[in-house]
Amino acid sequence: MTADLTGTVEAEPLDRLGFLLARHGAIAHARMEHAFKQCGLTPRQGATLVLLGESGHMSQKGMAEVLEVDPSILCGILNDLEDTHLVERRRDPADRRRHIVALTDEGGRTLDKAQDAITAVENDLFADFTPEELSTLRSLLGRVRTSQSDSACT
Known part of the structure; x- marks a missing residue:
């Protein structure tokens, strides 16, 4: 038995926080990916639609910055979303050098379905938590030292 960084002694090696986060993160990721797939989306496409749903419309450059993706990656995501009539660029x-990206009516309907699917996944994952516990969890996870520039996110 060894002490972890929090000073507690762990009885089981696989109960280490890193393993627990990795396991639960992988399960949550798989469920979210499945929810998006049921709506005909990849997770990156889903995140893009969620962002547009909140902002209404954005410049392509601004989207790349907020999503923290290379503009060439975003261009591919938007091409796919435009091909399926979920977004439009103008x-x-x-x-005239700048492109504005907006949800189409079809994109809004798809976003609504995706939001419902995400909510269902989250409700299932966190069914045993109180609202206060969820707030604490969100706060604690926000302090975990990771960033979107980590190699696993790029």
Whole structure:
């Protein structure tokens, strides 16, 4: 038995926080991926639609910055979403070099289905938590030292 960084002694090696986070993270990721797939989306496409759903429309450059993805990656995501009529890109009338991305009506309907699917996954994952515990969990996870620039996220 060894002490972890929190100073507690762990009885089981696989109960270490890193293993627990990895296992639960993998399960949560798989469930979210399945939820998006049921809506005809990849997780990256789903995240893009969620962002557009909150903002209404954005510049392509601004989206790349918020999503923290390379503009060439975002271009591929948007191409796929545009091919399926979920988003549309148009030139900004104030700056013809800039593209504005917006949800289409079909994209809004798909986003609604995806939001419902995500909510169902989250409700199942966190069914045994109180609202206060969920707030604490969100706060604690926000302090875990990771970033979207980590190699696993790029």
